[in-house]
Amino acid sequence: MLLMGVVTSVGEAVTLGNRLLYFGARGNDVKSLQKELAKEGYFTVEATGYFGPITEKAVIDFQKDNGIRIDGMAGYETINELKDENSYKNTANVNRASGYRINVTQEELNLLTRAVYSEARGESYEGQVAVAAVILNRVADPRFPNTIKGVIFEPWAFTAVHDGQFWLTPDPKVMNAVHDALKGWDPTEGAVFYYNPAKVTSYWIYTREIITKIGRHYFAK
Incomplete structure (x- = not known):
């Protein structure tokens, strides 16, 4: 039980882009992913920090629309494309x-x-x-x-x-x-x-x- 607690804490501490995110993952980086997807209109519920079926579908839809290999996982390519897309929304x-x-x-x-x-x-x-x-x-x-x-x-x-x-x-x-x-x-x-x-x-x-x-x-x- 102690080991599980340590793993969860590390997962919650990492920032978006520092690890591969996929079904079952939890943490603040998952919540950040959900918020980035929400900015693009792919994630329409509250960000929870849990990578479940709704998040997986949002990732797949984003990958389809942006010509990224469709695997339902948020790795380097998917996350960087999301950050690139959303950078324009915060640029004066x-x-x-x-x-x-x-x-x-x-x-x-x-x-x-x-x-x-x-x-x-x-x-x-x-x-x-x-x-x-x-x-x-x-x-x-x-x-x-x-x-x-x-x-x-x-x-x-x-x-x-x-x-x-x-x-x-x-x-x-x-x-x-x-x-x-x-x-x-x-x-x-x-x-x-x-x-x-x-x-x-x-x-x-x-x-x-x-x-x-x-x-x-x-x-x-």
Whole structure:
């Protein structure tokens, strides 16, 4: 019994990432894992510090969505991916590939995720990253508002905001595309406009120089 007590104390003392976590594990590092998973929307109950079936399923779902080997255990790769994903939620300034620094609040991260989901939920992963990149490119462009929130809610800027689709509950997977855009991936190569020719309501958009086409969207300067 004394030995068991010592093992439990050590387990509770270690920090997240110092040991492999799997079904049956207990400790503060398991609780930290649960909290990290909760930030990503994979763990929806109270963090207990016990690695049971709910935690295992959350880990498996996270691994599936992030291209990690699916084994239901939180090892080096899974934990580091979680920390990388959640680092953006606590970062005040994000460096774009262009060197421009964009202030990102938790509110604006949520708004950006909604914008991408409502505007590009039927597009490929690259197409979703591209829409997020356009919004970030506008923030860096003096012709547009200089905050993510300002760009998104600029009058008539986005159809989904105007018609109310913006307020649909986004798929958590879309946040991965948002994070990739924040890391600097810009499939549009600097575009500040995009449009679907089948849904154009203002022919002015055709005056813009096209850079590339991704899915159903044309991206322009």
